Amino acid sequence: MTLLSVKNLSIGYKTKKGLLKAVDNISFDLEKGLPLGFVGESGCGKTTIGMALMGLLPENAVILEGSIQFQGEDLVRLTEKQWRKVRGAKIAMIFQAAMNALNPVHRVDEQIKEAIITHQPDMSDADLSDRLNALFDLVDIPVARMKDYPHEYSGGMKQRVIIAMALACDPDLIIADEPTTALDVIVQDQILKEIRKVQQKIRTGLIFISHDIAVVASVCDRICVMYAGQIVETGTKKEVFTSPRHPYTLSLLGSYLSLDNLDDIVIPDMQEPPDLLSDIGSCRFADNCRVCSETCKKEEPGWVQISATHKAFCCEPQIIRGSHGKN
Amino acid sequence: MAKTDPKKNFLVEIKGVTKTYFPRKQFFARHQNKVLALNGIDLCIETGEIFGLVGQSGSGKTTTGRLLVRLEHPTAGHILFNKVPISGLKGPELKKFRSRAQMIFQDPYQSLNPHLSIAETVMEPLVVQKIGTPETRSEKVIHTLETVGLSPGKAFYNRYPHQLSGGQRQRVAIARAVVVEPEFIVADEPTSMLDATIAIQLFKLLREIKETFGMTFLFITHNLAAARYLCDRIAVIHEGHIVEINTAEKIIRNPEHPYTKKLIKVQPGFKYGR
Ligand SMILES: Nc1ncnc2c1ncn2[C@@H]1O[C@H](COP(=O)(O)OP(=O)(O)OP(=O)(O)O)[C@@H](O)[C@H]1O
Ligand SMILES: Nc1ncnc2c1ncn2[C@@H]1O[C@H](COP(=O)(O)OP(=O)(O)OP(=O)(O)O)[C@@H](O)[C@H]1O
Ligand code: SF4
Ligand SMILES: [Mg+2]
Ligand SMILES: [Mg+2]
Numbered sequence: 050m051t052l053l054s055v056k057n058l059s060i061g062y063k064t065k066k067g068l069l070k071a072v073d074n075i076s077f078d079l080e081k082g083l084p085l086g087f088v089g090e091s092g093c094g095k096t097t098i099g100m101a102l103m104g105l106l107p108e109n110a111v112i113l114e115g116s117i118q119f120q121g122e123d124l125v126r127l128t129e130k131q132w133r134k135v136r137g138a139k140i141a142m143i144f145q146a147a148m149n150a151l152n153p154v155h156r157v158d159e160q161i162k163e164a165i166i167t168h169q170p171d172m173s174d175a176d177l178s179d180r181l182n183a184l185f186d187l188v189d190i191p192v193a194r195m196k197d198y199p200h201e202y203s204g205g206m207k208q209r210v211i212i213a214m215a216l217a218c219d220p221d222l223i224i225a226d227e228p229t230t231a232l233d234v235i236v237q238d239q240i241l242k243e244i245r246k247v248q249q250k251i252r253t254g255l256i257f258i259s260h261d262i263a264v265v266a267s268v269c270d271r272i273c274v275m276y277a278g279q280i281v282e283t284g285t286k287k288e289v290f291t292s293p294r295h296p297y298t299l300s301l302l303g304s305y306l307s308l309d310n311l312d313d314i315v316i317p318d319m320q321e322p323p324d325l326l327s328d329i330g331s332c333r334f335a336d337n338c339r340v341c342s343e344t345c346k347k348e349e350p351g352w353v354q355i356s357a358t359h360k361a362f363c364c365e366p367q368i369i370r371g372s373h374g375k376n
Numbered sequence: 377m378a379k380t381d382p383k384k385n386f387l388v389e390i391k392g393v394t395k396t397y398f399p400r401k402q403f404f405a406r407h408q409n410k411v412l413a414l415n416g417i418d419l420c421i422e423t424g425e426i427f428g429l430v431g432q433s434g435s436g437k438t439t440t441g442r443l444l445v446r447l448e449h450p451t452a453g454h455i456l457f458n459k460v461p462i463s464g465l466k467g468p469e470l471k472k473f474r475s476r477a478q479m480i481f482q483d484p485y486q487s488l489n490p491h492l493s494i495a496e497t498v499m500e501p502l503v504v505q506k507i508g509t510p511e512t513r514s515e516k517v518i519h520t521l522e523t524v525g526l527s528p529g530k531a532f533y534n535r536y537p538h539q540l541s542g543g544q545r546q547r548v549a550i551a552r553a554v555v556v557e558p559e560f561i562v563a564d565e566p567t568s569m570l571d572a573t574i575a576i577q578l579f580k581l582l583r584e585i586k587e588t589f590g591m592t593f594l595f596i597t598h599n600l601a602a603a604r605y606l607c608d609r610i611a612v613i614h615e616g617h618i619v620e621i622n623t624a625e626k627i628i629r630n631p632e633h634p635y636t637k638k639l640i641k642v643q644p645g646f647k648y649g650r
Contacts, residue, residue, distance in 0.1 A: 090571040093544030171464035201411070205433025230568060233433040233598030238642035260571035305572040306601040307645030308628060314605070316580050317573050321541060375531040 052222060052254040053079040053102070058115030060097050060106065069115070069325045071097045073278040079222075084248060084255035086269030088262045088301070091276040095258045096145055099224045101125075102256070103142045104132040119222070122150070138168050141220035143228045145258075148207035151199040157210050158185075158195040159218060168218040184213040187247075189239060205232045212240060216247060220320050222254040229264060241267050262301055266290060271358070274298045277322035277333040284359030294353075294361040294369045296338045332364055386456075387560055387592045388421040388444060393453035395439050395616075413439040415616035416453065421560075426586060426593040428607035430600055430626065430639065436616045437596045441562040444594065445477045446470075453640065457560070459547070475505045476552035479562040480546075487549050488537040495533045498551045505556055516555060523588075524551045525581055543574035544572045547581070554585055564596045579606050600643050604628050 072094045079085050087095050100106045103116060104127060117124040120139070127135065144150070152160060156183060165172065165180060173178070185195055188209035199207055212228055225244065229237040245268055248255050259265045265272060272289045274282040274297065282295040293299050303315040320336045323329050332338070332345040332375040345364045353369040354360045361369045395414040414436045421427045429437050442448045443455060446462050455462050457473065465473050478501075481487035490499055498517045502508055508516060518529035524547045526532045537545055546566055553561050563582065567575035579602065585591060597603050603610050604624045611621040612635060620633040631637045 088571075090574055197399060197409075201397075203434035203438075233431070233435075234600070234639060234642045234644065235432045235598075237644070261644065262572065267644060300573050301571065304576045305645075306576065306599075306605050308601050308604065308643050309639065309645065314576065316576050319573055319577065321544070349431075 050081045051078050052081045052119070053256075054116075054118040055098075056116045056118075057114040058098070058101065058117065060094075060101055061111050061113050062107075063109045063111065064326070067326050068111075071110075071278055073103070073326060075115075075280055077273055077280065077283065077306060079254050079256060080255055080271075082249075083270040084253050084257055084268055086257045086259065086272045087275055088259055088265045088272065090260060090322075091261035093273060094278045095260075096226055099142060099226045099256070099258055102222075102224055103140060104129075104136055105142075137218055137220070139220055140222045140224065141215045141218055142224040142228060143212055143215040145226040145230070147211040148199075151210060153199055156196045156198060157190075160199075161185075161210065164214040164217045180217070184217060187216070187243060189236070190215045191309055205236050208232055209236070209240070212243075213366030216343055220253060222256070223248075223257070224256045226258045227260070228257075230259065230261070237264070244268055251363070262305060263307065274301065277329075278325055279333065279362060281334065281363075282359075282361045284355070289357040290357065292355075292359075294359075295334075295363060296340060297334050298361075300337070340365065384420070386420045387421045387423040387458060388419075388594070389454075389456040389459075390417055390419040390440075390444070391456070392416050392418060393440075393443065393450045393452045393455060395448070396451045397444060412616055414443075414450075417613070417616070418571060419618060419621070420606075421609055422592060423559075424586070424590055425608040426582070426595055426606055426612040428603035429594060429596045429613055430478055430598060430603050430610055431613035432552040432598060432639075435613045436614075437598075437613060438564055440613070441479055441594060444560075444562055445479045446473065447479070449582050466487050471505065472478050475501070475507070476558050477560045477562070478556065478558045479597055480553050480564060480566050482565040482568065488545055490537050492536075493533070494526075494535050494537070494540075494548055497537070497548060498555050501552060501556045507556060517551075520551045521548075521556045523554070523585070525577075526551070541574075542570050543578065546570065546578060550578075550581065550585070554589065554591070557589060558591065560592045560594070561593045562596065567602070568597070568599070575602070582606065592629070600628065600635075600639055601645070612639065625645070 056076050058072060058075045061068040063069045089095060104124065112125055161181060161184060162177060165177060166296055185192060190206060190209055215223060229240050232240060257265060257268050266286050270286055272284065272286055273280045274295065276297045282289065282298045289298065293302055295369045300317045306314060323333050330349055332346055332350050335341045342365060348364055350362045350364045351359050353363055353366045363369045393414055394416050397411040397413055399409045399411060429440060431437055449463060449509055457477065462473060495517055498520060499513050502513045502516065518533065521529035526544065526547050542579055555577050567578050586593060595603065595606055607624045610627045611618050611623050612633065614635045620627065620636050627636060
């Protein structure tokens with residue numbers, strides 16, 4: 050079942066220098082029970098998509114075109130009043146770097162309590178305390194440290210508090226924006242397991258954003274690889290990992306350090322992506338692409354379908370279809 | 377044991393260092409809350425090496441880094457820098473130490489002051505240390521920006537942190553640390569927020585800096601793969617104790633401590649290719 054359907058979504062930010070097109074003509078569907086991952090480098094537009102799905106785009110953002118269908122409604126058209134019934138209750142977000150936003154003057158347990166009460170004001174004190182204990186248990190914070198202040202926690206512990214807060218209200222769709230970036234590998238491993246477990250148990254929809262492709266792969270069945278505001282490749286986990294096609298996906302996988310690949314690591318000499326303030330109208334990855342052709346510098350790429358679920362955004366269908374192998 | 381080898385030239389020596397925090401006492405609590413962040417650690421870093429400190433969140437990595445650049449003092453034990461205890465440094469000696477030991481912080485979004493331009497950010501340590509004249513300083517800043525891969529330096533000079541990508545911000549943080557040409561840099565999780573293509577380029581940069589300037593690094597991370605890629609030796613820290621120290625290769629190939637084995641097991645990764 051399709052829980053969320055995004056069509057031709059473009060989002061810009063008004064800046065002093067003009068309109069910055071952070072998200073450019075993006076379409077994807079989220080199937081219930083099939084977590085969807087977004088991966089891409091810093092600034093490619095991942096958080097902007099998440100914020101649009103939460104109705105929390107900043108003042109200077111404009112949705113230029115497109116629709117976001119969720120439970121029979123187009124979220125793009127909701128008023129702020131309508132959003133209040135959706136946000137937090139039906140769609141919850143684990144915000145990037147939220148651990149730095151924990152209120153320094155309130156004890157940690159009070160802050161989680163607050164998150165529960167906002168959405169379930171009628172909960173009894175006994176239920177509330179049970180829920181609180183369960184949530185602390187879930188994210189592995191010892192009960193003895195529940196009443197600490199945030200500054201007494203390490204970075205990782207703070208992020209676990211944030212995850213507990215998002216889980217507090219039992220939403221239909223969770224958007225997790227870099228939920229484990231600040232965590233160490235052991236806690237990351239636990240949290241990823243936890244997210245998978247919760248996800249399978251309550252079968253909530255999950256959009257998982259990370260710059261770390263292995264992390265995305267450990268949670269998601271479907272993957273969208275983004276570059277400079279566009280999706281450049283999408284497919285099942287297996288397709289993207291065993292048969293990556295877009296040159297950016299190839300460098301992302303080829304430069305990923307893991308314990309068993311140190312010898313064949315490829316250090317790309319990457320330029321920054323093009324300035325999103327200007328109209329680009331050609332492939333955004335061209336400056337970094339090893340197989341760039343004249344066409345790529347003149348034309349906007351198109352989708353090259355590889356299988357029913359797998360496609361790449363590129364001007365060179367024969368390169369995408371042929372196996373151009375590892376970097 | 378490397379530790380007692382008289383031939384080894386140690387830039388940094390940590391001897392029996394303990395750090396206890398006393399978080400604010402809770403009103404009704406019967407006991408004073410006490411966090412033992414570091415519990416008697418011993419560690420020596422050789423001149424010119426990149427030394428990795430790897431461990432889980434809350435294990436005491438950042439605390440170690442902060443102690444080494446004297447942002448804090450140990451509760452017990454000694455830290456020697458060039459054979460001199462840093463706790464006794466005062467006045468001009470302390471100032472000199474401050475320019476010799478620098479730290480790059482965990483989060484590129486937090487570590488740069490948003491109100492300072494890139495030029496001001498990188499120049500600040502020179503001003504504080506009274507190094508150079510206004511003209512030579514700005515030349516030095518431009519040169520350092522180019523060294524860390526922000527070329528041409530002039531193009532970045534008047535920008536602000538929010539106008540830079542995460543990777544560029546971390547390069548600015550590196551420039552700020554190397555501009556005073558320190559002997560020792562603590563790099564605390566410098567790439568945990570960045571994608572693989574950017575992270576690997578920053579690692580390459582750190583290696584280049586090490587080679588060009590002969591600097592010594594303490595590289596703090598929870599990513600063993602990154603530590604192995606970058607470091608000569610690695611110490612694994614767990615709950616304020618160093619549980620294992622060895623060459624990077626041996627830590628990965630023949631881990632001895634069960635905790636190290638556990639770290640290796642949970643390392644994210646995937647089999648790339650067909
Ligand atoms: N409020 C804003 N005003 C102007 N530009 C913005 C604003 N927020 C984001 N941007 C720009 O929009 C682009 C996309 O930003 P976004 O935060 O969505 O990226 P991201 O993929 O989440 O990156 P990261 O991995 O760093 O979190 C970037 O170029 C960013 O500088
Ligand atoms: N200012 C402080 N007051 C009280 N406790 C503190 C303080 N700073 C750190 N601690 C505690 O000391 C321990 C070690 O923290 P530290 O920040 O060194 O860990 P870390 O290894 O850097 O973790 P992370 O990977 O999460 O950054 C933690 O239990 C932390 O809660
Ligand atoms: S469109 Fe051209 S430049 Fe862009 S990724 Fe495809 S081959 Fe490379
Ligand atoms: Mg983001
Ligand atoms: Mg730390």
